Amino acid sequence: MCPFLGGDGVMRVIGDENEPIFEILGFRFSHAAFVNVRILLDANNGQTVVVQGMGGELTEDSPDADFINYSMNVCFWGGPQGRRVWANLRRYNPNNLANLLREWLLFARNAPVGEGIKQGIQIAGLNVSFASKHLRLLAPHRYAVLDNVIVEGIGVAGNLKGYQLFLQHLTALRDAMDCTLPIADIEAAVFFLVRQQVRAN
Secondary structure (H helix, E strand, O other): OOOEEOOOOEEEOOOOOOOOEEEEOOEEEEHHHHHHHHHHHHHOOHHHHHHHHHHHOOOOOOOHHHHHHHHHHHHHHOOHHHHHHHHHHHHHOOOOHHHHHHHHHHHHOOOOHHHHHHHHHOOOOOOHHHHHHHHHHHOOOOOOOOOHHHHHHHOOOOOHHHHHHHHHHHHHHHHHHOOOOOHHHHHHHHHHHHHHHHHHO
């Protein structure tokens, strides 16, 4: 079932009137809407699994080509805008892109999340949206994506502070839902629901 925006401002699916309602930064949705979105996402996550696997295999011993290939695939995974981001990364960092990616991604895997995203956005050509995509696919239990849909849909600032705030609220949401999903999977469902609401308005 496809979620819809109910008259009460809650993202719902048909027949969920008695379901618990959850909220993140003023955006509300039913538990059933969340579950239905997770089913849809799980059925269409082939590319996500592939790129996430590439991120999981990166180590200090990985060749430069693996870091370059991972970043390129993350950018393409991120949609049409990602091709421009990838072109800019290569244009702005013609001689040291692999080293920058290696240093950042290996650091970010275990660093405090704020420090991880901060180092990423210092790479010329990366903004919070695509830096967070790199980290989400690298360590989905620790990082999520702060996409323009979230920025515009629920008013999170698209900067370092906004990212940290969003992660704090995602963690609080996970606790409220008593959920064991990776933080990235919770964010993906929220993203889908927010996008549906934006389209409905």
